[in-house]
Amino acid sequence: MAGAGSGYFLRAVERRSGVELRIKQRSAGDVGCVVWDAALVLAKYLETSGFYRDGLHSFTGKSVVELGSGTGVVGLMASALGAHVTVTDLEELQDLLNININDNKHLVTGSIQAKVLKWGETVKDLPPDPDYILLADCIYYEQSLEPLLRTINELTGRKTCIICCYEERTMGNNPKIERRFFKLLQTDFDIEEIPLDRQDEEYRSEDIHILHIKRKRRHQGIVTLK
Ligand SMILES: C[S@@+](CC[C@H](N)C(=O)[O-])C[C@H]1O[C@@H](n2cnc3c(N)ncnc32)[C@H](O)[C@@H]1O
Structure with missing residues (x-):
């Protein structure tokens, strides 16, 4: 990693095309100031071939909201793939975003903006029913679980696919926190785990999981007659 001016250090994320996203991280600050491994795995997953249909990337022209964006690397990758992205985080992360x-604006082929969004608070000025909600390494402390689920519920529409990437941690309370989050989530959402062989060949790990999450059909007002 090269230095990037006082107080910052750089993380270069190479795209398949060879160009790099150049992400500044802060040497002091809270957890959001650095790029986490789950963000790298998710950013690289978004580039994989599974997201291409008829030669077009599935993100082209799509609306995307990222929650707990930190440095913004995942949202930046989506915007470089043609999506219209809103990256969100607490007030103190807005400068870094x-x-x-x-x-990285020269790499953006869709659009990208940053907004303050504290989980659990009313969602303002975000696209309704976005095509994708992205989440990297956001399941890590007990008090945030219910507010985070409220925000996910409020934002998710009929067509929204949530792509959640998290690192499975075995220390302390982490297993309990993860179990509780997914138990609560499963009330309203279906979860599909993406196998390793559908992820980036290099940026993948047994400990880092990628999930596609969609609202259950019974919550979409669809009644199946037998
Ligand atoms: C572990 S970091 C992950 C950052 C980034 N997604 C990544 O993977 O590199 C968790 C992120 O969630 C954000 N976060 C934590 N609690 C939050 C809350 N209550 N509302 C909004 N964002 C929150 C933090 O500020 C931080 O950016």
Whole structure:
């Protein structure tokens, strides 16, 4: 990693095309100031062939909201693939998000903006029923679980696919927190795990899971007659 000016260190994320997203991380600050492994795995997964249909990337022209974006690497990858992206995080992460958006704007083929969104608070000015909601490494403390689920519920529409990537951690309370999150989530959502062989060949790991999550059909007002 090369230095990137005082207080920052750089993480270069190479795209399949060879160009790099150049992401500044802060040497001091909270968990959102660095790129987590789950974000790298998710960003690289978005580039895989499973997202191509008829020669077009599935993100082209799609609306995307990322929650707990941190440095913004995942949302930036989606915007470089043609999506219209809103990256969100707490107020204190907005400067870093805007620096990284500005530093990578030449790679954006869709659009990208940063907004404050604290989980559990009313969602304002975000696209209704986005095509995708992206989440990397956001399941990690007990008090956030219910607010995060409220935000996911409020944002998710009929067509929305949530792509969630998380690192399975075995220390302390982490297993309990993960179990509780997925138990609550399964009330309203169906979950499909993406096998390793459908992920990026290099950026994947047994400990890092990628899930596609969709609202259960009974919550979409669809009644199946027998
Ligand atoms: C472990 S970091 C992951 C950051 C980034 N997604 C990545 O994987 O590199 C968790 C992120 O969630 C954000 N976060 C935590 N609690 C939050 C809350 N209550 N509302 C909104 N964002 C929150 C943090 O600020 C941080 O950016």
